Amino acid sequence: TPLDLIRNFSIIAHIDHGKSTLADRLIQACGALTAREMTNQVLDNMDIERERGITIKAQTVRLTYPAKDGKMYVLNLMDTPGHVDFAYEVSRSLAACEGSLLVVDASQGVEAQTLANVYQAIDANHEIVPILNKIDLPAAEPERVKAQIEEVIGIDAEDAVEISAKTGINIEGVLEAIVTRLPPPTGDADKPLKAMLVDSWYDAYLGVIILVRIKEGRLKKGARIRMMSSGATHLVDQVGVFSPRMVPVDDLGPGEMGYINAAIKTVADCNVGDTITDDRKPAAEALPGFKPSIPVVWCGLFPINADDFEKLRDSLSKLRLNDASFHYEAETSAALGFGFRCGFLGLLHLEIIQERLSREFDLDLIATAPSVVYHLKMNSGETEDLHNPADMPDPSLIESIEEPWIKATIMVPDEYLGAVLTLCTERRGIQADLTYVGNRAMAVYRLPLNEVVFDFYDRLKSLTRGYASFDYQMDGYEESDLVRISILVNQEPVDALAFIAHRSAAESRGRAICARLKELIPRQLFKIAIQAAIGSRVIARETIGALSKDVTAKCYGGDISRKRKLLDKQKEGKKRMRQFGKVEIPQSAFLAALKMD
Ligand code: GDP
Ligand code: MG
Numbered sequence: 001t002p003l004d005l006i007r008n009f010s011i012i013a014h015i016d017h018g019k020s021t022l023a024d025r026l027i028q029a030c031g032a033l034t035a036r037e038m039t040n041q042v043l044d045n046m047d048i049e050r051e052r053g054i055t056i057k058a059q060t061v062r063l064t065y066p067a068k069d070g071k072m073y074v075l076n077l078m079d080t081p082g083h084v085d086f087a088y089e090v091s092r093s094l095a096a097c098e099g100s101l102l103v104v105d106a107s108q109g110v111e112a113q114t115l116a117n118v119y120q121a122i123d124a125n126h127e128i129v130p131i132l133n134k135i136d137l138p139a140a141e142p143e144r145v146k147a148q149i150e151e152v153i154g155i156d157a158e159d160a161v162e163i164s165a166k167t168g169i170n171i172e173g174v175l176e177a178i179v180t181r182l183p184p185p186t187g188d189a190d191k192p193l194k195a196m197l198v199d200s201w202y203d204a205y206l207g208v209i210i211l212v213r214i215k216e217g218r219l220k221k222g223a224r225i226r227m228m229s230s231g232a233t234h235l236v237d238q239v240g241v242f243s244p245r246m247v248p249v250d251d252l253g254p255g256e257m258g259y260i261n262a263a264i265k266t267v268a269d270c271n272v273g274d275t276i277t278d279d280r281k282p283a284a285e286a287l288p289g290f291k292p293s294i295p296v297v298w299c300g301l302f303p304i305n306a307d308d309f310e311k312l313r314d315s316l317s318k319l320r321l322n323d324a325s326f327h328y329e330a331e332t333s334a335a336l337g338f339g340f341r342c343g344f345l346g347l348l349h350l351e352i353i354q355e356r357l358s359r360e361f362d363l364d365l366i367a368t369a370p371s372v373v374y375h376l377k378m379n380s381g382e383t384e385d386l387h388n389p390a391d392m393p394d395p396s397l398i399e400s401i402e403e404p405w406i407k408a409t410i411m412v413p414d415e416y417l418g419a420v421l422t423l424c425t426e427r428r429g430i431q432a433d434l435t436y437v438g439n440r441a442m443a444v445y446r447l448p449l450n451e452v453v454f455d456f457y458d459r460l461k462s463l464t465r466g467y468a469s470f471d472y473q474m475d476g477y478e479e480s481d482l483v484r485i486s487i488l489v490n491q492e493p494v495d496a497l498a499f500i501a502h503r504s505a506a507e508s509r510g511r512a513i514c515a516r517l518k519e520l521i522p523r524q525l526f527k528i529a530i531q532a533a534i535g536s537r538v539i540a541r542e543t544i545g546a547l548s549k550d551v552t553a554k555c556y557g558g559d560i561s562r563k564r565k566l567l568d569k570q571k572e573g574k575k576r577m578r579q580f581g582k583v584e585i586p587q588s589a590f591l592a593a594l595k596m597d
Contacts, residue, residue: 001074004184006255008213010078010093012121013103014111014469018133021165022103022174023061023077027244029171030063030075060198060211060257061244067179075178076257078198080117085346087473088293089199089325090117092273094124095289096198096213096257099182101174102149106132106140106162109148110437112411112469118153129177130160136167144438152437187254193217193225193278196287198257200270202321206238208264209246212276213257215287220251224279225262228286229271233279234262268324293325295343296404296474297350297453298387300331300368300496301357302339308363309338315361316340319353326353331388335496335590336366341388347453366590368496370453375402375477389498392484395535402477404449407432409442409471416464417441423459427451428502446475450482450500485510485539487517488531490583496590506532511540513593520589523547528583 013019063075080093094100100121104114121128130149132142142162149157161177163170199211212219219225219239226233238261240248252258264270272293275286303312316328327343344350350370357363376384377399386392408429412420414436424431424445433444447456452472460468485506487497501509510532517530523544532540 001253001256003186003255005071006074006076006184007099007178007182008076008078008097008185008255008257009099009101009178009182010080010097010121011101011103012080012094012114012117013133014105014108014113014117017103017105017108017111017114018165019079019103022101022131022133022163022171023079025165025168025171026063026075026077026174027061029175030065059244060242062241062257063243065175065179068176069179073179074256075175078257085344085349087116087120088291088345089272091120091124091289092196092198094121094126095273095287096196097124097126098185099127099129099178101131101178102128102153102155103131103133103165104145104149105134106142106145107134107137109141109145109440110152110411112409112442112471115153115409115411115442116471116473118155127182128155129181130155130157131174132160132162133165135162136164136169148437152442185255187214187216189216189218189253191216192281192283193219193223193276194283194287195219195252195276197227197270197272197274197276199272200267200324202267206261208261208267208270210260210262210264210270210276211257212252212260214252214254216254216283217278218251218253219258219260219276219278221248225260225276226279226282227269227271228275228277228283229290229292230269230274232269234264236260236262266324267321270324272325293345295325295327295345295373295387296449297346297370297372298341298343299350299370300333300336300339300388301328301342301354301365302333302336302368302496304364304366306337311361312340312357312363312365315357315363316342318361319356323353325349333368333390333496335494336368343387347457369499371500372404372449372453374404374482374500376400377402389484389500390495392498392500395484400479401482403480403482404477405475406447406449406452406472407475408445408447408452410445410460410468411440411442412464412468414439414441416467417443419463420460420468423456423463427456428504447472448480448502449474450502483534486533487513488529488533489517489521489585490529491531492583494590497593506534507539514540514542517589517593518542518544520592521585522589524583 011019011023059079061077065073065075067073078093078097080090102118104110132145134140135142146157146160161173163174194216195212195214197210198213201209203209221236221239223236224233225236238248239252239258240246241258273290277283303309320326325345328340331339331341354367357365371387371389374386376386379397379399410420427447428451429445429447432446435442457470460470481503482500483503483506484498484500486493514530514532521544524547526546528544530542531538
């Protein structure tokens with residue numbers, strides 16, 4: 001296809017503003033699928049994505065559109081992951097296109113993720129066409145939202161396309177805008193091959209599939225390709241496009257998007273953002289901007305039923321086939337037994353993996369509190385990364401600790417602003433900016449990630465009745481006064497409950513956990529001390545009193561069903577007891593203690 005007849009674009013939007021609905025409409029309007037083939041939202045193809053309305057893996061669709069100018073265009077629609085955890089993948093997807101449709105719900109207006117995404121599109125030098133969606137709703141205020149887009153984002157919204165993706169109003173207007181307002185790609189077919197690796201996934205029949213955008217040169221079936229980051233080479237078995245089904249083609253030229261299949265064993269060998277070149281005629285340098293994705297949030301995952309350990313290992317390795325950004329290694333805990341320490345791109349990523357393990361692999365798991373990655377500077381001069389509080393070396397060996405910070409953008413209706421500012425301050429936030437757009441406030445804060453992985457998002461949602469929107473990006477490391485708090489039961493540390501916090505928050509958090517454990521650990525025949533400590537210094541303490549021999553005695557006769565319940569509960573608890581000194585504690589107590597809410 002000649003370059004001037006190609007348009008590569010992505011759709012960016014805040015969650016629920018209608019990105020997937022619009023994508024489906026475009027696919028339908030271009031006749032790529034019959035109505036019967038249009039299952040619910042073609043592009044969001046994982047169950048969890050569909051239920052939560054988020055896009056996790058980038059997908060692409062090639063459409064053909066006969067425009068009003070009489071020419072037939074090839075439109076490559078690149079779906080981008082819509083969540084901050086996948087910010088790096090978003091930036092790579094955007095780098096594969098020349099333009100973006102910015103979808104804004106005309107009844108809601110600009111939200112935090114709208115901004116985060118649009119700034120990324122601007123960074124990628126995209127031409128941006130604003131689309132006002134949901135104009136069928138009585139609450140739609142297209143004029144107000146246009147003014148808001150101009151004021152907040154600073155792009156011209158006068159010619160915004162007003163549509164309803166749901167009822168199909170003005171989909172033609174979107175297609176014409178793509179053709180007339182977005183630029184065609186550029187690139188030289190005679191230069192050495194430079195293709196960007198946009199995404200990869202594991203297909204049960206074909207093995208690893210790689211999604212590519214050709215920048216220069218041609219990618220042919222039978223060629224030997226080379227990954228420029230690692231130097232690894234592979235023979236290309238198949239080249240094709242998504243229409244949206246996989247259709248083989250002979251080759252892909254500059255400006256085109258498609259897939260290759262090259263007998264690669266694991267997606268871990270396919271780094272998003274890497275440059276693919278021809279082994280026989282390699283490009284001199286790689287495309288700019290490549291960085292491997294690194295997990296920023298870690299937690300332990302343990303099977304509730306110890307017999308499930310092998311099954312967990314097997315399931316994790318299967319998930320990893322499709323998601324190279326997720327990491328795991330075996331871990332042993334005195335409190336929770338055998339499990340894995342797992343690394344994720346963010347909290348949502350963590351939740352998604354956990355949910356897939358329980359849903360697709362039928363595993364009951366317990367997760368320890370999420371922890372960020374700390375940089376330790378040791379007295380010896382060495383530096384270490386710490387992602388498990390239980391592994392913290394003796395503080396006397398550590399010269400300093402650095403923690404990761406983020407820059408968060410929070411948009412919230414006026415009346416909830418006070419509560420949001422208080423929350424940010426409590427979490428050691430530093431205000432960087434505060435502006436108003438109509439009656440919505442936009443607060444920009446720098447915050448330690450450590451304080452955000454600890455239930456920040458849930459608190460934000462509940463304080464603002466769900467009206468706040470939130471987005472963040474990583475913003476470097478800074479030295480901080482951090483301590484490891486251990487939780488001890490009768491002087492024995494419970495590894496799974498150890499956590500790292502700022503010194504100022506250590507006492508209140510330690511106290512909260514002790515109080516909680518006091519509720520959860522059944523009384524025994526002797527006293528049990530529960531303590532929170534920094535090193536050898538105890539900062540909080542609770543005592544569980546001793547129990548008289550007859551447990552049921554405290555029920556004072558009367559209620560027989562309550563007695564039975566108590567006995568049953570004891571029996572259940574016995575199933576998995578953990579020994580702490582002379583104290584036997586049912587594992588269920590730890591599980592409950594970890595379920596902080
Ligand atoms: P995404 O999260 O941006 O992909 O949003 P979806 O496409 O999943 O849409 C979110 C919700 O908005 C769904 O319930 C859609 O049916 C609804 N929706 C999308 N477009 C329109 C529209 O034009 N009008 C109305 N009334 N609802 C819409
Ligand atoms: Mg969607």
